[in-house]
Amino acid sequence: MIKHITQDDIKAMEQRERARLINSLSGFKSANLIGTQNASGITNLAIVSSVFHLGADPALIGMIIRPDTVPRDTLSNIKATGVYTINHVNSLIWQQAHQTSARYDESESEFEKVALTEQFEKGIDAPFVGESQAKFALELREIKPLEINGTVLVIGEITHIIVPDIALCKDGYIDIEALDTVAISGLDSYHTTERLGRLSYAKPNTKPQLLNIEGDVC
Amino acid sequence: MIKHITQDDIKAMEQRERARLINSLSGFKSANLIGTQNASGITNLAIVSSVFHLGADPALIGMIIRPDTVPRDTLSNIKATGVYTINHVNSLIWQQAHQTSARYDESESEFEKVALTEQFEKGIDAPFVGESQAKFALELREIKPLEINGTVLVIGEITHIIVPDIALCKDGYIDIEALDTVAISGLDSYHTTERLGRLSYAKPNTKPQLLNIEGDVC
Numbered sequence: 001m002i003k004h005i006t007q008d009d010i011k012a013m014e015q016r017e018r019a020r021l022i023n024s025l026s027g028f029k030s031a032n033l034i035g036t037q038n039a040s041g042i043t044n045l046a047i048v049s050s051v052f053h054l055g056a057d058p059a060l061i062g063m064i065i066r067p068d069t070v071p072r073d074t075l076s077n078i079k080a081t082g083v084y085t086i087n088h089v090n091s092l093i094w095q096q097a098h099q100t101s102a103r104y105d106e107s108e109s110e111f112e113k114v115a116l117t118e119q120f121e122k123g124i125d126a127p128f129v130g131e132s133q134a135k136f137a138l139e140l141r142e143i144k145p146l147e148i149n150g151t152v153l154v155i156g157e158i159t160h161i162i163v164p165d166i167a168l169c170k171d172g173y174i175d176i177e178a179l180d181t182v183a184i185s186g187l188d189s190y191h192t193t194e195r196l197g198r199l200s201y202a203k204p205n206t207k208p209q210l211l212n213i214e215g216d217v218c
Numbered sequence: 219m220i221k222h223i224t225q226d227d228i229k230a231m232e233q234r235e236r237a238r239l240i241n242s243l244s245g246f247k248s249a250n251l252i253g254t255q256n257a258s259g260i261t262n263l264a265i266v267s268s269v270f271h272l273g274a275d276p277a278l279i280g281m282i283i284r285p286d287t288v289p290r291d292t293l294s295n296i297k298a299t300g301v302y303t304i305n306h307v308n309s310l311i312w313q314q315a316h317q318t319s320a321r322y323d324e325s326e327s328e329f330e331k332v333a334l335t336e337q338f339e340k341g342i343d344a345p346f347v348g349e350s351q352a353k354f355a356l357e358l359r360e361i362k363p364l365e366i367n368g369t370v371l372v373i374g375e376i377t378h379i380i381v382p383d384i385a386l387c388k389d390g391y392i393d394i395e396a397l398d399t400v401a402i403s404g405l406d407s408y409h410t411t412e413r414l415g416r417l418s419y420a421k422p423n424t425k426p427q428l429l430n431i432e433g434d435v436c
Contacts, residue, residue: 003386004339005379010277013390020390022274022376025354027306027394028401028411029271030245052270053247054282055367056240059228064272064280088245094414095426102420113422121222136243141366148360148373149273155366158240161223168221172231172238173404176245182414183246183401186391188429189416193246193401193409196312200406202320204331208313211406 020186028183031089031190033097033116034063035127036077038106043118043127045110046074047097049184051086059158061086061138066151073106075143078154082140083125087132090180094190124160133179136161173198238404246401249307249408251315251334252281253345254295256324261336261345263328264292265315267402269304277376279304279356284369291324293361296372300358301343305350308398312408342378351397354379391416 010018029049037043050064065075078084089097096114104113111118117130124137138156145152167175183191198211228236247267255261268282283293296302307315314332322331329336335348342355356374363370385393401409416429 001383003379003381003383005381007277007375007377010376010379015275017390018277019274020387021379021392022277023271024390024392024394025304025352025376025379026269026271026279027248027250027399028246030247032245050270051244052268052282053241053244054364055284055369056237057233058367059236059240060367061244062282064270066273086243091414095417098417098426099420102422104422134243144362144364146272146362146373149276149278151273153371155364157225158228158243159225161221161228161239161243163221163223165219165221169238172235172242173407174239174242176242176403177407177409181245181403183409183411185394185399185411186416188418189391189395190414191395191401191411192414193403193411196309196400196408196410198404198407199313199316202317204320204322208316 024186028185028191031094031097031182031184033087033089033100033129033132034074035085035087035129036074037081037126038073038077039080042107043109043111044073044077045100045114045116045127045129047089047100048074054155060141061156061158063154064151065154075152075154078140079143081125083137084140084156085124085126085128085135085137087129087135088176088179088181090131090133091182091192092180093131094182098188098190121160121162128162134163134167134174134176134181242404246403246409249312249315249400249402251305251307251318251347251350252292253303253305253347254292255299255344256291256295257298260325261327261329262291262295263318263332263334263345263347265307265318266292272373278359279374279376281372282369283372293370293372296358297361299343301355302358302374303342303344303346303353303355305347305353306394306397306399308349308351309400309410310398311349312400316406316408339378339380346380352381352385352392352394352399
């Protein structure tokens with residue numbers, strides 16, 4: 001049976017039920033840990049499912065933060081230092097990653113609380129996650145308030161990428177599935193992936209071809 | 219071996235290689251088809267990997283569109299009609315979905331070109347994809363230019379949701395994995411998923427519990 005849910009139905013729903021429903025609709029989401037520190041050097045780690053690609057040249061990443069929920073320390077740290085890291089969540093650390101969303105006091109570091117390893121790199125004033133396989137650092141470019149619902153769009157430029165060379169394909173693609181990166185659906189569901197295939201650039205009068213992920217390309 | 223890629227390396231890369239690399243970094247992305255029509259009723263369908271959750275109350279979805287690439291008809295249609303649909307790509311239609319990114323003439327409908335079925339619902343002036351299992355209609359709320367790289371953020375409010383009741387869990391979560399919704403990595407890689415688990419709401423002094431996805435919840 002196909003269910004039709006109207007705008008009135010959505011408005012009438014209990015708040016948590018509506019949050020679970022609407023959060024399921026956008027499709028699979030990225031699972032990333034945002035690493036920051038405040039001016040006193042207290043580190044912070046927060047799982048965020050709203051990281052998205054914004055552009056490759058310059059290399060820009062966007063994320064949505066709701067100032068009144070847990071990543072609030074993340075936002076104030078980014079404002080204070082202008083620097084943050086984004087670390088892929090993988091299938092070995094997904095439960096610890098989820099636990100960073102608990103409301104720890106700002107004097108406590110989530111790294112310690114959930115037992116993940118701080119990794120510092122020279123010249124970057126924000127901690128990476130040692131257990132994460134694909135990670136990168138960013139400099140803050142812009143904080144754009146979205147008046148429509150009180151969230152903010154944080155835009156950063158990528159300054160440093162750390163990735164195992166085995167997953168870096170010759171054509172630039174990173175095989176994030178081989179690195180065990182997970183995806184999120186809804187508010188709380190975590191998923192590993194299985195590749196259907198890579199497809200060639202689409203042109204009007206030809207069918208897309210499957211790219212060979214091994215050998216030639218990777 | 220761990221590879222470090224610096225900002226200078228990124229800037230020096232060949233354009234398509236950089237696009238593949240940077241597009242891989244945000245993690246898994248949603249795979250959605252945007253259904254629109256112009257004022258003359260010519261329909262359009264475009265795959266977009268930049269759809270993201272913006273808020274549940276009001277129910278808002280964001281997506282990034284680069285006006286100079288293929289979804290340009292999508293943007294002008296949304297501006298003209300104020301209405302669009304978002305349709306999950308699943309493992310039966312992923313190759314057809316990818317093919318919508320070819321540069322078809324604006325007088326041609328991608329529905330016909332890639333052999334997907336237009337589905338119209340009363341009162342909604344945009345086509346759904348018949349073959350998509352989870353889909354919803356939106357009214358345009360805001361088009362926000364992002365000056366930093368010339369992209370635009372399109373914000374819509376969800377007005378109508380169509381989903382099989384078998385995938386709609388009691389607590390509001392939609393089991394999009396059961397609907398075969400796929401994820402994208404990079405520019406051109408498509409993935410099915412396998413659930414690791416759902417986790418309970420995180421609290422500071424307890425470990426998150428695995429939620430039972432069948433029976434009680436679903």
